[in-house]
Amino acid sequence: MKLDGKVAIVTGGAMGNGLGIVKMFLKYGADVVIIDYSDQINVTIQELKSPKVTGYKADIRDVDRLQKIVKDVIAKKGKIDILVNNAGVARLDKFVDMSDEVRDLHFDINIRGTWNITKLVVPFMVENQYGKIVNLSSVTGPMVADSGEVAYATTKAALIGFTKGLAMELVDYHINVNAIMPGYIMTPMVEGIAKDSNQVDPSSVIKGIASGIPMKRLGTIEELGELAAFLASDEASYITGQGIVIDGGSTLPETMSVGA
Numbered sequence: 001m002k003l004d005g006k007v008a009i010v011t012g013g014a015m016g017n018g019l020g021i022v023k024m025f026l027k028y029g030a031d032v033v034i035i036d037y038s039d040q041i042n043v044t045i046q047e048l049k050s051p052k053v054t055g056y057k058a059d060i061r062d063v064d065r066l067q068k069i070v071k072d073v074i075a076k077k078g079k080i081d082i083l084v085n086n087a088g089v090a091r092l093d094k095f096v097d098m099s100d101e102v103r104d105l106h107f108d109i110n111i112r113g114t115w116n117i118t119k120l121v122v123p124f125m126v127e128n129q130y131g132k133i134v135n136l137s138s139v140t141g142p143m144v145a146d147s148g149e150v151a152y153a154t155t156k157a158a159l160i161g162f163t164k165g166l167a168m169e170l171v172d173y174h175i176n177v178n179a180i181m182p183g184y185i186m187t188p189m190v191e192g193i194a195k196d197s198n199q200v201d202p203s204s205v206i207k208g209i210a211s212g213i214p215m216k217r218l219g220t221i222e223e224l225g226e227l228a229a230f231l232a233s234d235e236a237s238y239i240t241g242q243g244i245v246i247d248g249g250s251t252l253p254e255t256m257s258v259g260a
């Protein structure tokens, strides 16, 4: 299988897209280490019922803790082949209303957290002359945006710059760095956005989102996980520095008034 013998770290793997990625990595034979700050991590690991998955309850903003975790993973597994920077947050609010705390929450988790764990893992990849880094960006920021998404969009666009810059620096060490740019994937994050939208029925918000997507549905975490598994595999060996869109065609329409 395409990830046999590989050791992967997936941040935010307790639920949502991260869980989809963990499931697909296990399906393709990888050893998976989840880092997540939610208590759900223990439930998820139990439910996955696989000897190949372990985890650490930790916040990716806590550099000291990350340092200990990376050291521990290396001591136990001997290497880190794959790093998926999936942990991220989205709290929607208008630019003029958004507190500095909420702005910084996005910057600290989505950008600094990703930066910090990557900086700790890269030296081991360089030493091995091998690595696959996959960053969860979004179509939000690099391609599109809705009202209330300024902070989130800023961080997700930043991750494209991060991906490209790092890809150039690491190319000589046989390390591929790519980004996934999802449209709407059905996860607790999207459910939360629907609940916070002040609509009486959050499911009507999800239906409204689906109706605007050419495929008329949101993506699944398994579909997202399949793309991550491909980018983390040697089958994607000639791809680096790219942002791959997975959005059911949501960014495709050229003329909004013309249906499919």
Ligand SMILES: NC(=O)c1ccc[n+]([C@@H]2O[C@H](COP(=O)([O-])OP(=O)(O)OC[C@H]3O[C@@H](n4cnc5c(N)ncnc54)[C@H](O)[C@@H]3O)[C@@H](O)[C@H]2O)c1
Binding pocket: 011, 012, 013, 014, 015, 016, 017, 018, 035, 036, 037, 038, 058, 059, 060, 061, 085, 086, 087, 088, 089, 090, 109, 113, 136, 137, 138, 139, 181, 182, 183, 184, 185, 186, 187, 188, 189, 190
């Ligand atoms: N769901 C979508 O439609 C969508 C679209 C585009 C991009 N994305 C990106 O995909 C990634 C995952 O999104 P999701 O929808 O699955 O979100 P989610 O909120 O459903 O799950 C995120 C997971 O990350 C963990 N996490 C968050 N901050 C953390 C931190 N500081 N330290 C450790 N763990 C942390 C959470 O506990 C949770 O398990 C994010 O980076 C998000 O921006 C999602």
